[in-house]
Amino acid sequence: xxxxAARRLIGLVAVLFAVSVLLFVVFTVLPAQxxxxxxxxxxxxxxxxxxxxxxxxxNDSVPEQYATMMGKVLTGGLVSYRPRxxxxxxxxxxxxxxxxxxxxxxxxxxxxxxxxxYLSAVHAGSWLDRLLTGVAIAGVSIPxxxxxxxxxxxxxxxxxxxxxxxxxxLTGNPWQWLTHLILPWFTLAFLMIxxxxxVLRSNMLDVMNEDYVRTARAKGLSERxxxxxxxxxxxxxxxxxxxxxxxxxxxxxxxxxxESLYSIDGVGNYAAQATANFELPPVMGVALYGAFFVVLxxxxxxxxxxxLDPRVxxxxxPRS
Amino acid sequence: MAPDSPPAAPERARTRGPWALAGRRFLRxxxxxxxxxxxxxxxxxxxxxxLWADRVAGTGPNQSHTLEKIEVGGEERDVVSVEGLPIGPQxxxxxxxxxxxxxxxxxxxxxxxxMYGGRTSLLVGISAAALxxxxxxxxxxxxxxxxxxxxxxxARTLDVIWSLPVFLIGLSVGVSLALGGLNLGPVELSxxxxxxxxxxxxxxSLPYVARPVRGQVIxxxxxxxxxxxxxxxxGPLRLMWSEILPNLASTIIVxxxxxxxxxxxxxxxxSFLGAGVQPPNSSWGLMVSNGVGLLNTQPLLAIAPxxxxxxxxxxxxxxxxxxxxxLDPRSAARVEVRGGTIPAEGAEGAL
Numbered sequence: 001x002x003x004x005a006a007r008r009l010i011g012l013v014a015v016l017f018a019v020s021v022l023l024f025v026v027f028t029v030l031p032a033q034x035x036x037x038x039x040x041x042x043x044x045x046x047x048x049x050x051x052x053x054x055x056x057x058x059n060d061s062v063p064e065q066y067a068t069m070m071g072k073v074l075t076g077g078l079v080s081y082r083p084r085x086x087x088x089x090x091x092x093x094x095x096x097x098x099x100x101x102x103x104x105x106x107x108x109x110x111x112x113x114x115x116x117x118y119l120s121a122v123h124a125g126s127w128l129d130r131l132l133t134g135v136a137i138a139g140v141s142i143p144x145x146x147x148x149x150x151x152x153x154x155x156x157x158x159x160x161x162x163x164x165x166x167x168x169x170l171t172g173n174p175w176q177w178l179t180h181l182i183l184p185w186f187t188l189a190f191l192m193i194x195x196x197x198x199v200l201r202s203n204m205l206d207v208m209n210e211d212y213v214r215t216a217r218a219k220g221l222s223e224r225x226x227x228x229x230x231x232x233x234x235x236x237x238x239x240x241x242x243x244x245x246x247x248x249x250x251x252x253x254x255x256x257x258x259e260s261l262y263s264i265d266g267v268g269n270y271a272a273q274a275t276a277n278f279e280l281p282p283v284m285g286v287a288l289y290g291a292f293f294v295v296l297x298x299x300x301x302x303x304x305x306x307x308l309d310p311r312v313x314x315x316x317x318p319r320s
Numbered sequence: 321m322a323p324d325s326p327p328a329a330p331e332r333a334r335t336r337g338p339w340a341l342a343g344r345r346f347l348r349x350x351x352x353x354x355x356x357x358x359x360x361x362x363x364x365x366x367x368x369x370x371l372w373a374d375r376v377a378g379t380g381p382n383q384s385h386t387l388e389k390i391e392v393g394g395e396e397r398d399v400v401s402v403e404g405l406p407i408g409p410q411x412x413x414x415x416x417x418x419x420x421x422x423x424x425x426x427x428x429x430x431x432x433x434x435m436y437g438g439r440t441s442l443l444v445g446i447s448a449a450a451l452x453x454x455x456x457x458x459x460x461x462x463x464x465x466x467x468x469x470x471x472x473x474x475a476r477t478l479d480v481i482w483s484l485p486v487f488l489i490g491l492s493v494g495v496s497l498a499l500g501g502l503n504l505g506p507v508e509l510s511x512x513x514x515x516x517x518x519x520x521x522x523x524x525s526l527p528y529v530a531r532p533v534r535g536q537v538i539x540x541x542x543x544x545x546x547x548x549x550x551x552x553x554x555g556p557l558r559l560m561w562s563e564i565l566p567n568l569a570s571t572i573i574v575x576x577x578x579x580x581x582x583x584x585x586x587x588x589x590x591s592f593l594g595a596g597v598q599p600p601n602s603s604w605g606l607m608v609s610n611g612v613g614l615l616n617t618q619p620l621l622a623i624a625p626x627x628x629x630x631x632x633x634x635x636x637x638x639x640x641x642x643x644x645x646x647l648d649p650r651s652a653a654r655v656e657v658r659g660g661t662i663p664a665e666g667a668e669g670a671l
Contacts, residue, residue, distance in 0.1 A: 015483050022484070026493050032508065033500025042499070141634035143585055145592060145608045146626030153619040164616075253487035257589055261612060275491060276594045278499045287488040294485035 004306045012299040019291045020073070024066050027280055028058070040081045041279040048081060069284075078285045080274070087285035090270055097167040097266035101259065102251050104181055105188035110243070112189070113196025114236075120197065121204035121235075122227060132201065136194030144254060147187045148261040155183065165263035184262045188254055192246060199242060203235035210234075237308045244301020248294035342570075345646040352642020359635040362628070366442055369435035376416035377429050381436035382600045385427035390414045399427040408618055420620055424610060434624055437602035442632070444514060444597065445584035448521040452583070453576045455522070456530035457568065461560045464537025475534065478527040486524040487589065493520050494595025512598040520596075521586045528582070529575045536571055540564050570647035577640035581633045588629050604629045 036053040076088035120129040168176035256268030274282035406422035419431035463474040588605030590596030597603040604625040611621030
């Protein structure tokens, strides 16, 4: 187990290195424009460009430039240029909003998705089962670009039930925090509810055919106990991996768009605004620090999976 | 015709080939057929953009009408009010002008923009999907057939892309290139080129198609008919081209359909954030982001393009599902065993 975890963590470092090299290439090698001009953004003065050129060593050799970039990222010295503020500080300041959004949404999609999946596996073929299929197809097809404007318009502007935008810190007023986040939570969770329901359902139908389930029934356990203790428990294992991947992807993807749609001043919105102004250091910072969390979650999910299912760490392919 | 020729021809005529059978199965699936009709209507809708622009609206997608007035039911109205608010949907009240209203301070015709924007969205989605499919099939064939170090190299590269936070990196590439364009020796692209979003989507979505294709090539190349062909002296090219590739066809068709849907979502996400399609080009994702600011007064500016994205993606997903069922009759059983028919468990699906 320890060896598996160690191997996986070495993989993590390798992926992070790949990410950093990729981003370095993206920001300094690929663009046709002078990278100092790029970093400074669209409407910068020549003096600013010259000072950035000096600061980032754009006349040095390529490896030296990479070292400069990584030095800035690792020491938290990345600076946005208009206005001149520290990127890491900005990200840390906005992290609570992003975490509130993604953790809340993840809780909703796990609870609703797993409940729907469990019920439709137990009652396979019933109306509930068909409902789940509908929710799943709707979830993958209705983008946040539609859900958010419709919810905002109907429930916030028209009906006035929810506040329209913004984020209130949990430490300030918990009730305001909750009402401001309900629409964004459901917007973000909607896609996943159906997917998790379907995955759990098919895992459970799969596990129900296993010999040990027959044995459990044969020794006289109640159906409920068979379902919860034997079928559900084993069906949840693959969900762990899936959750690690999806939680990371949510933070690094959908959450950015959702924050921007609901004007939540989180890390994603910070990146979105920087993108709109073509200012690179914040984008670079969010991408690199964000990548760290995404990759870390993937690795943790894999390690948890190996812990729960010994076949993985013994090198056998898991069944599903 | 010789009178004693064997009566095999009429016999064969009555049996149907696998493609005809699949076609019949697809046509029996009402949901899939309806979805295909919806998708065809969307394509007709965006292709008729110049027609609507010239004949009905009398304006182009980027033409500003800020200071103009239009006549609605014998009454003059500002396209953009003094406060800077655009006119709402006129439907057919102004003879088809400003059918969905104007798009903001610039007073451009939203309907015309919706049609032209759809062209961009579909063009990017379909081109990216085509690129992904071709590259994925080539890589899958090479890796699955040759194995060894070729496979290791390809599979590891795909694994690395797979484990990257693709949306964040795609976003970074998008912003970085949108500003100054790309300059890589012979390859030079301007910042507004559609090839930039197409390329980003293609590279970062590649593993979602290439990995399953590779898996299937490996499974196929161990089948007896491949062994038989090898025994007859077929070389690697012929094996790949005429033995393995035809058996991949159904997988390729299904994945290509679903990949168009996912690529369109990816494009919408990038464009929404300003890192995809660049103005003056328009796309549905870009239009949502422009419309959200006016949601309170003109909700359709954000909801109409959002609805178009949904209709397109939903119809493509349903068609893809229908194709899967039609091309692989055993898939019904597979749905029970594997993770369901839902595509897109990855990053771009997560949009």
